[in-house]
Amino acid sequence: MPTELINGFGKVYLTIEYDSVNHWVYNNWIGYQTYVGIIKGADECLYPLQENNCAYLLNDNRQVLGPWNHAVEWLVTQWAPRAMAQGLTHFAQVVSPESFAAQSAEAMYIGISDRFQMRMFGSITDAQAWLREEQRLTAQAQRKP
Template sequence: MHHEFNNTFGEVYLFTVFDQPNNWIYNDWQGLLSPGSVLEGCMGVLDILQRTQCAYMLNDNRRVLGSWQQANEWIEQEWIPKALAAGLRYHAHVVAPGVFGQAAAEDMHLRVGNSFHMRLFEQLDDAQTWLREKQLADHQTALGE
């Protein structure tokens, strides 16, 4: 299950997929993101989340240019409650290079608060490792270990 979103120039700005082998939703955001593209992409991510009820998400912003902070209020008020209702519990976010992308991610992190566990990473490998650790801990808890 996946979605691909294109801007008005036909360029992909988001590829989102339920990565079944890793049991997480992977979002690959790219390029300059308008507020409208962020909202449209987030709704596509939410669709996959609602269908899978997956507790783990990996947001990869390494190829994002600029800031998407203008969408954070909508994400906080509209998207987060729906994502929580669909089962999201862990969100690993690989920040975009540059101060604007990092500032947007830090602002979102503050807005998330205690809603779900969110960590910011500079490296994809570190984000993947953190999600696997959370999955292992959840599995051990479920087994009563």
């Protein structure tokens, strides 16, 4: 069952769900994002990653309105190290390429792409395909003697 986070206007701004079939956490961010909301949401997504020993995150920003540059530094310096420490290795970021949110995602990518595998996608299908392929490659590498 997904976790829904509600903003000050009573609207859902983030749903977080562990996808047990694909073994990844799916975050769906919606609307305008505040600094406080981003911090709460990013922290909340760590729980299903940890509880399910999950190394894969599918972060969907296609429905985000406006930039979220105000939180990039915190995500890079505070959230990313904690996510890595609990095992996050692959981060698929889905954005609408023409949106302000895409610019914020690019800034985040520059800040954390050297810490774990992060890729940006304009299509959810492409992001899912990349995560599946990375899971396949990881499983294949683990089977080798």
